[in-house]
Every structure is written in C-alpha cells, then in structure tokens.
Amino acid sequence: xxxxxxxxxxxxxxxxxxxxxxxxSPPLRNAEATIEDSVPILSADExxxxxxxxxxxxxxFTFSEGILAMGG
Numbered sequence: 001x002x003x004x005x006x007x008x009x010x011x012x013x014x015x016x017x018x019x020x021x022x023x024x025s026p027p028l029r030n031a032e033a034t035i036e037d038s039v040p041i042l043s044a045d046e047x048x049x050x051x052x053x054x055x056x057x058x059x060x061f062t063f064s065e066g067i068l069a070m071g072g
Contacts, residue, residue: 042050063071
C-alpha cells in the first residue's frame with residue numbers, strides 16, 4: 001500500500017494480488033464493440049424515492065481534516 005498521499009508518488013509502490021483472490025476471470029471483450037447497458041426498470045417504491053431526491057436536492061459539504069478529527 002502506498003504510504004505517501006502525494007499524487008505524483010502513487011505508482012511508486014504496488015501490492016501483490018494473487019489469482020486466488022479473484023473468484024473468476026473476467027470475460028473477454030471486443031474493444032471495438034459497443035457496450036449494451038440498458039437503464040433498469042424502477043419499481044413503484046423506487047420511483048417515489050427518485051422523485052423525492054430529484055425534488056429535494058442537497059448541497060454537498062466538504063470539511064477539513066481537522067473538523068473531521070474533532071467530530072471523531
């Protein structure tokens with residue numbers, strides 16, 4: 001695991017991933033073929049939740065590390 005938080009040094013260290021950690025190999029894909037990924041159909045409950053989130057947006061807040069540390 002990288003010990004530095006400097007983005008320029010992110011590739012300076014690597015971790016070993018054994019084949020035993022991956023349950024199965026990913027399927028081979030033709031890079032030139034388009035990906036068929038349709039939008040899932042929402043249930044009635046999900047539609048109500050989506051409308052509620054859409055009609056009541058929330059501003060994203062960012063906090064400094066010091067504030068987060070004080071909050072535990």
